[in-house]
């Protein structure tokens with residue numbers, strides 16, 4: 001493999017930390033005292049000062065099979081050389097069909113079609129759009145409300161922040177994200193901490209949905 005292709009840019013080589021606007025990060029704080037990573041293998045990152053750091057979240061759940069797997073790097077390398085990219089607009093390539101076919105075999109029930117997206121945020125917004133379009137084309141075109149939960153995280157696109165329960169993420173966008181109700185959150189240490197299996201407490205959190213649905217039968221303009 002071409003080792004030179006692997007980024008080993010360390011802090012000393014970076015001209016400035018200013019241009020990159022980091023997501024979900026206190027930028028000024030980080031840039032005053034940056035924690036830079038330069039390599040990864042298996043479960044560990046290597047920091048720019050040489051320390052090994054356990055990647056406890058598997059790269060925020062993007063690297064569940066571990067870092068630097070040679071067989072994955074080689075497969076990606078081969079694919080890049082053979083067919084690096086092909087649009088799926090009015091044309092196709094075998095890999096996408098093959099992957100979709102393999103995926104539906106693993107999925108339960110009648111989940112038998114796959115629509116690919118590039119991130120969880122895009123997947124959530126796509127799912128919301130599909131649900132609305134499904135009912136618009138079916139018997140219930142007025143069925144257009146969503147129910148989320150306070151504190152829930154469903155990504156950063158408009159649909160995801162709307163059904164999500166992080167109020168600060170919606171702060172400037174509430175006009176663009178109407179039509180969503182939020183149930184109370186489920187974080188209750190007094191009742192749910194250290195439960196084995198399903199906690200005995202919490203039915204009320206589900207029952208709340210009935211009230212929300214009853215209210216939602218009225219169009220937002222009627223409320």
Ligand SMILES: Cc1ncc(COP(=O)(O)O)c(C=O)c1O
Nearest residue numbers: 119120121122124153154155156
């Ligand atoms: C439930 C849920 N929805 C959506 C997302 C957004 O995914 P992404 O960061 O790939 O956009 C996440 C990410 O953690 C998630 O946990």
